[in-house]
Amino acid sequence: MPRIGGAPLLRLRLTWGLSIGTSAELIKEVVFPYPGVFDRHWQCRDGAWRNSWKCRSIGSMQAIRLSTQEYAAYGDVISADAATEPVTANLGFAERYNFLATLENRRTEKAQPNLCVFRCQPMLALNEQRFEVALLERHAFSTQVFIPMNGVDKYLVIVALGGDSPDLATLRAFVATGSQGITYRPGVWHHPLVAMYRPGDFVSLVWEDGSKRDCEVVKLGESVQIFAGVKSG
Numbered sequence: 001m002p003r004i005g006g007a008p009l010l011r012l013r014l015t016w017g018l019s020i021g022t023s024a025e026l027i028k029e030v031v032f033p034y035p036g037v038f039d040r041h042w043q044c045r046d047g048a049w050r051n052s053w054k055c056r057s058i059g060s061m062q063a064i065r066l067s068t069q070e071y072a073a074y075g076d077v078i079s080a081d082a083a084t085e086p087v088t089a090n091l092g093f094a095e096r097y098n099f100l101a102t103l104e105n106r107r108t109e110k111a112q113p114n115l116c117v118f119r120c121q122p123m124l125a126l127n128e129q130r131f132e133v134a135l136l137e138r139h140a141f142s143t144q145v146f147i148p149m150n151g152v153d154k155y156l157v158i159v160a161l162g163g164d165s166p167d168l169a170t171l172r173a174f175v176a177t178g179s180q181g182i183t184y185r186p187g188v189w190h191h192p193l194v195a196m197y198r199p200g201d202f203v204s205l206v207w208e209d210g211s212k213r214d215c216e217v218v219k220l221g222e223s224v225q226i227f228a229g230v231k232s233g
Contacts, residue, residue, distance in 0.1 A: 061171070061173060061224060061225065061226050061227065062173075062227050063156060063173035063174060063175050063226055063227060063228050063229075064172075064173070064174060064175070065174070065175055066157060066174040066175060066176040066177070066180055066182070068083065070172075070174070071157075071159075071174060071182070073161065073170075074159040074161070074172070074184065074185060074188050074190075075101075075143075075159070075182055075183035075184045075185050075188060076100060076101035076102060076182070076183045077100075077176075077180055077181070077182060078100045078101055078145070078147060078180065078181030078182065078183070079097075079100070079179060079180045079181070080095070080097050080179070081179070084097045084098065084099070084100060086098075101143070101145065101183045102143065102183075102185075103143045103145070103183075103205075104142065104143045104185070104186050105141070105142055105143075105207040106140075106141040106142065106186055107141045107142075107207065107209055110209040111141065111142065111207035111208055111209040112207065112208065112209070113205060113206075113207055114204075114205070114206055114207070114208045115203070115204075115205050116203075116204050116205075117149070117201055117202065117203055117204070118146070118193065118201065118202045118204055119199070119200075119201050120155075120193060120195035120199060120200055120201070120202060121195065121199050122195045122196060122197055122198055122199060123156075123194045123195060123196075124156065124194060124195075124196045124197060124228060125197065126197045126198075128228075129227060129228055129229045130225050130226065130227055130228065131156060131194060131225070131226045131228050132223045132224070132225055132226075133158055133171075133191055133220065133223060133224045133225075133226060134219060134220055134223045135191070135217055135218060135219045135220060136158075136160060136166050136189040136190060136191055136217070136218055136220065137189065137190060137191075137192065137215055137216060137217045137218075138184075138187055138188060138189045138190065138215075138216050139184065139186060139187075139206055139214065139215055139216075140186060140187050140213060140216065141186055141207070141213065142186055142206050142207040142208070142214075143183050143184065143185060143186060143205075143206070143207075144183065144184045144204065144205070144206040145181065145182075145183050145203075145204060145205040145206070146181060146182055146183075146193055146202045146203070146204050147181035147202060147203045147204075148176075148178045148179075148180070148181065148200060148201075148202055149200070149201040149202060149203060150200070150201055151198060151199055151200040151201060152178040152195070152200035152201070152202070153177070153178050153196070153197065153198065153200075154175055154176065154177060154178070154196040154197065155175075155176050155193060155194060155195050155196055155200070155202075156173060156174070156175060156176075156191075156193075156194035156196055156226070156228055157173070157174040157175075157176050157182055157190070157193075157194075158171070158172070158173045158174075158190060158191035158194065158226060159171070159172055159173075159174075159184065159188055159189065159190045159191075160172070160188075160189040160190070161188065161189070162189055163187075165218055166189040166218065166220075168220070168224070171224065173226045173228070175196075175228060178200075189218075196228065
C-alpha cells in the first residue's frame with residue numbers, strides 16, 4: 001500500500017467487501033478523514049491501490065479562531081499581539097512591531113502596488129451562522145493584505161491551497177477579529193473577504209498590472225457550507 005502524507009489523520013476506517021459481477025473480487029478500502037469536508041479514499045483491486053477525494057459532509061465545516069500557527073500555510077496574521085518583540089518608538093509613547101508579514105511581487109517589471117480601501121457590506125447578517133462558499137479566487141503573482149479599520153468587529157477568512165484549481169481538501173475557514181489583519185500568500189485560493197454582521201472598511205495592498213492574471217476566479221462544482229459560529233473554550 002502507498003504511503004499517505006498530508007494533513008493530520010483524525011481516524012481510520014478499513015472495510016472489505018465482494019463485488020458482484022462476472023467474478024467475485026475482494027475489494028479493500030481505507031478512508032483517511034482530513035480536516036475539512038473531504039476524505040481521501042484508497043481502494044485496492046487485484047493488488048493495485050487507487051485513491052480519490054470524496055466529500056464527507058458539505059454542510060459541516062466549522063470555522064475556527066484565527067491564529068498565527070493555524071493560518072501559517074495560507075498567509076500571515078498581522079497583529080500587535082504577534083510573537084514579535086516590539087521596539088520603543090515615538091519618544092517612548094509607542095511600541096512598534098516590525099516585519100509581521102512577507103510581501104511578494106512576482107511581476108516586478110510590470111505590476112504596481114495598489115493601496116486601496118474596501119468598504120464592505122456584511123455577507124453574514126447578525127443572526128446568521130452559516131455561509132455558502134460557491135467560488136474562490138487567487139492572486140497568483142502577489143501577496144494580498146487586508147487590515148480592518150473602522151466598524152470591523154469580526155470577519156470570515158476562507159482559504160485553500162492548490163495549483164491551477166483549489167485543493168478542497170485544504171479548505172479552511174477562520175474568524176478574525178477587528179484587531180487582526182491578514183495576508184494571502186501568492187497563489188493561495190480564498191473567498192472574497194466576508195464582513196460579519198455590520199459594514200466595515202479594510203485597507204488592502206496588492207500588486208497589479210491590469211491584466212486578467214491579477215485575479216483568477218473559479219466556481220466550485222458544489223457549494224460548501226461554513227458554520228461561522230466559533231465555539232467558546
